[in-house]
Amino acid sequence: MTAVTKSINVESLSPSSPLRVPIMTFIDGIGDNVRKEFAASNTLAGELYRSGKLELIDIPLPQLVGNKQDPLHGPDMEDPGRPIWNITPEQQRVVEQAEIVMMDSAGGGPVFLAPKDNLPEDKRHVLSNVKWVQATYAGVDPYLNLMPKHPKTDELPKFTLTRAGGMMPRIMAQYVLGYVTVIERKLLKAKEYQSNRDYARVDMISFRPAQSVTVGILGLGDIGQYTGKMLRSCGYKVLGFKRHVSAQDVAELAECADQIVTSLDEVLAKSDYLINLLPSTSATRYVLNETNLELCREHSPVFINIGRGDVISEKTLIDALNKGLLSRAVLDVFEQEPLPKESELW
Secondary structure (H helix, E strand, C coil): HHHHHHCCHHHHCCCCCEEEEECCCCCCCCCHHHHHHHHHCCCCHHHHHHHCCCCEEECCCEHHHCCCCCCCHHHCCCCCCCCEEECCCHHHHHHHHCCCEECHHHHHHHHHHHHHHHHCCCCCCCCCCEEEEEEECCHHHHHHHHHHCCCHHHHHCCCEEEECCHHHHHHHHHHHHHHHHHHCCCCCHHHHHHCCCCHHHHCCCCCCCCCEEEEEEEEEHHHHHHHHHHHHCCCEEEECCCCCCHHHHHHHCCCCEEEEEECCHHHHCCEEEEEEHHHHHCCCCCCCCCHHHHHHCCCCEEECCCCCHHCCHHHHHHHHHHCCCEEEEEEEECCCCCCCCCCCCC
């Protein structure tokens, strides 16, 4: 990162000669949200943006074969059978000159690390000037999956890759706390009562005190830590799961969890909410299964998955819900994405 920032001569920037950063994403509104963040930011990037020395320019994503750059819509969209990139001459000039780009990992991994397969022949050179790729979200698996296991020097990427780590912990922690609050304070039920013109005041004031609710967090990375701190600040008891815990970990993670354990079984047996934040690795894929989910029977926790969809199979999840091992599921990710229309999870 230092090498990248040093290569940008900030003093040479001006409103007439700004740093132009392309934003390429399938997610509607990302560009506008980033511009709002920069407009309110006290960072150097915020200062440059407000002064007109930094421009954020929306550029269409290349369309990959199978539409795999767009996990929201999947391969059902029109697929020409070959990569295409519909950009104007001016947009192409912006990308050709760009040293920094912001791009979804689902599209960025293939076009940067396998351009011959994923870019039209006449546009394979377009991204050759890029020195820094900023991912639009936390996961960068599409890059890692395309990297050789033991890359030679000439196979290493010629750019720095950073993920959306800074803002994601706060955003995802708010997501989790929002759902915990909605469920604990019966806000969904309140909407139902309202629709039926049912006052139901007695039911609405009957709820568990936060300190009696245990939230198990699987994975204590940046997002897990922020989530734990936010939940604890609201009075919830947080049980954190980490496979290996040192004495230093216990001290450093004290603010985000009341207790940190290395036993997944213990978290499953004690939690009223089960929050998955584990990455997708050989050790975590389908780590939640029919056997260990039986430990959830007493508390029947709410399962909130904002980590990776392959921590549990769709069949196992549906069976656990039907058996009452899990009381409900809040899912930001799925085993198969996009979620098939015929899925029972709808």
